[in-house]
């Protein structure tokens with residue numbers, strides 16, 4: 001019989017007390033494991049390796065809000081940026097992939113966020129490789145979406161599919177602004193599920209994706225003309241055109257004609273862009289330069305349109321107020337009546353002119369569209385690691401000085417959140433669980449220490465049988481170690497069982513997706529740590545055993 | 557199956573054995589000038605042992621009688637190395653026990669002394685069989701499971717191996733204790749009133765067991781008893797007060 005067997009016997013002798021104290025340790029360890037696993041998942045989702053893009057471009061504002069809303073789908077997005085800015089990004093030679101997304105709508109059932117994007121979204125790995133050779137993890141889509149998408153097609157995340165019970169062929173409508181806001185309303189257009197994503201363990205599982213074409217075609221998703229023009233002017237008109245041209249209000253070109261010119265330039269631009277896809281080297285460069293010229297030309301037309309329509313609109317307003325003033329007179333003079341007639345004619349003409357663009361804009365033109373954010377992967381020449389990162393830093397800096405947008409490395413705000421907030425919460429929780437484990441360790445101490453009085457005689461008998469002081473000390477120490485270690489192992493198992501059971505509930509409640517089989521390396525230290533704790537706990541009762549006066553204890 | 561003093565304890569064996577294989581009837585236990593007093597709680601010295609000379613030959617069986625508080629248990633403890641006399645020599649099997657350091661003394665006790673107590677002192681968490689194994693596990697010789705089974709068979713408990721002490725009768729418990737005392741092939745058996753807690757019918761059985769086992773194995777037996785009946789069965793009966801004069805110490 002070895003000492004471990006002897007210690008185990010004594011533990012079994014006091015089975016109830018022993019199992020209760022071990023259970024205390026197990027529960028403490030269970031909590032600790034949960035904290036470790038959950039925060040491990042959080043921490044990992046904040047690293048570069050969990051986001052397949054170098055930059056997220058969105059309107060200026062909080063970088064954290066931009067990343068949380070676009071990548072993690074938590075909270076509302078800041079605002080929108082013009083679609084043309086997405087085109088700028090896409091056309092930049094440093095950019096490898098640019099994926100536009102539009103947000104703001106939700107599903108009626110389950111309130112899942114809806115992201116409008118294009119097929120490229122699913123071609124970029126949602127988790128990039130850790131090494132140049134590692135291809136990372138790519139989306140797997142089931143359904144006809146794989147072969148092509150129509151405007152009103154949709155792809156749903158795995159969690160959406162299981163939660164809403166949706167599958168291929170099911171139809172749904174978008175709810176603007178979420179179900180519970182007072183401005184919310186259900187859009188009439190129906191989208192059809194043509195793809196279901198395999199689980200990814202990312203917020204994508206809880207997202208519904210629709211095609212941008214369909215999204216823009218939904219009534220109410222196009223901007224009011226004035227707003228679109230204003231945004232276009234703010235982003236592009238002022239800066240790109242400064243000094244290069246003059247607006248001549250006398251030019252006899254109608255608003256409709258201007259718009260047709262803009263559309264023509266857009267068409268040219270699209271053709272050039274398609275051409276550029278095929279071109280390489282010098283030809284590609286030439287096309288890029290040509291594209292810049294076209295953009296400038298289009299910008300000039302747009303800006304002229306903007307100024308013209310702004311002038312007309314404000315004239316319209318002042319005429320109307322003048323008419324109202326005259327109309328309010330008790331007895332208008334003949335002069336005033338003549339003026340009223342004049343105003344009426346002018347107003348009628350202006351109204352016709354201003355209406356023209358509305359009439360010809362059923363399908364919103366590029367400059368009237370917006371996106372919420374653009375995900376960007378930079379070019380990464382083979383064999384030159386770090387280039388993409390360097391490019392992304394330069395690109396972000398450029399964007400900071402210009403325009404009204406920002407380009408954010410999604411890791412940066414998330415890591416800030418991690419170190420400033422989440423990390424501290426983890427630390428506090430972690431130390432709390434350590435404290436719980438120590439307290440349950442004290443329980444083991446009390447249990448063993450209390451048993452020592454009853455066991456004086458047993459110890460004396462062992463000594464009489466020839467056991468050394470050191471041997472009885474070791475037996476008591478082993479009891480503490482065995483109890484703690486058993487509690488620890490059971491606790492680790494319980495912790496994972498709890499994570500396994502809780503994962504779907506946590507996912508449903510918090511949007512945090514938890515891999516139920518996630519394992520933290522820190523857990524490897526739990527059992528050795530407990531053995532250390534147990535050794536400390538066992539010392540005092542062990543010493544009591546060590547010091548037992550055999551003759552005296554035998555005489556009792 | 558019997559285990560001799562094997563390699564594990566060979567060093568110790570030679571260290572302990574000096575007289576053992578002498579041709580002349582070997583002396584198994586020698587007490588010379590042994591003095592022992594206890595410090596009482598009030599600080600006074602309480603003299604308990606003052607023995608000038610006391611000898612047992614190898615294989616001898618002696619009943620030790622004397623009044624309560626006379627120091628019999630103290631004497632056995634000094635022989636077993638559980639207690640140490642203040643002065644004098646306690647020599648067991650050629651080894652001066654009271655001169656050994658604590659660790660060799662524990663080892664010596666495990667390998668040379670068998671002890672049986674009035675209250676048996678079996679460990680309640682262990683089965684009969686495991687109690688015997690426990691007796692073996694503290695010696696350097698390791699456990700011999702077959703021998704443990706044999707010993708329990710010898711004391712008539714071959715059918716009670718897995719019973720725990722609480723599940724055994726009082727007489728059976730004391731028989732387990734005897735088997736445990738024999739576990740390490742001791743040269744000296746110390747029994748402190750082994751029959752006092754056992755009913756009269758079982759007294760005989762227990763006593764016979766102890767004596768037969770000691771006779772067969774040439775184990776020196778020193779048995780404390782208050783019972784005339786028990787003492788009368790021994791070839792040699794010693795009254796402690798006749799060779800122990802503690803008053804002279806005071």
Ligand SMILES: Nc1ncnc2c1ncn2[C@@H]1O[C@H](COP(=O)(O)OP(=O)(O)OP(=O)(O)O)[C@@H](O)[C@H]1O
Nearest residue numbers: 552594595596604623624625626627628629630631
């Ligand atoms: N640890 C101790 N401290 C102080 N006095 C002690 C101690 N152990 C024993 N004594 C005293 O020493 C004396 C001898 O005790 P011992 O146990 O040897 O007697 P005994 O002969 O075995 O008696 P009994 O027949 O009743 O068992 C007693 O008077 C006892 O009170």
Ligand SMILES: [Mg+2]
Nearest residue numbers: 628629630748
């Ligand atoms: Mg006594």
